[in-house]
C-alpha cells in the first residue's frame with residue numbers, strides 16, 4: 001500500500017512506495033514559523049520512493065543545523081510539504097499534517113528543544129534532543 005498525502009487545496013499530491021524511516025517533532029526556529037507558533041512533526045522517507053503530482057514552489061535557506069535546505073510548499077494554498085538537506089538528497093522529510101493518514105506521523109523523539117519557548121507542549125514520554133540529531137541515511 002503506498003502512503004499518500006498532499007496539500008490543503010489538493011493541487012499537490014504525493015505518494016511513497018516505501019514506509020517511513022523515522023518521525024520526529026522539531027522545535028527549531030524555522031519550524032516555529034512553518035508551524036505557526038508550534039513545532040512541526042516530520043516523517044522521513046527515502047526520496048527514491050516519492051512520486052509527486054503537481055509543482056511545489058521551493059524556498060532555499062540555511063537551517064539552524066548549518067545545512068542548506070530546500071523546502072517545498074504549495075504555491076496556491078501555502079501548505080508546507082517537504083524539506084530536504086542539499087547534502088543528503090537521498091532522504092526527504094514530509095510534514096506529518098499533509099499525510100492522508102496522520103497516524104503514520106507519530107514522533108519517536110523531539111529535536112531542537114533548546115529553541116522551544118517556555119510554554120511549548122513537549123511530550124514528556126519521548127526522548128529530547130537539544131539540537132540537531134545525527135544524520136539519517
Ligand SMILES: [Zn+2]
Pocket residue numbers: 007008009010011012074075076077078079
Ligand atoms: Zn495547495
Ligand SMILES: [Zn+2]
Pocket residue numbers: 026027028029030031040112
Ligand atoms: Zn525544525
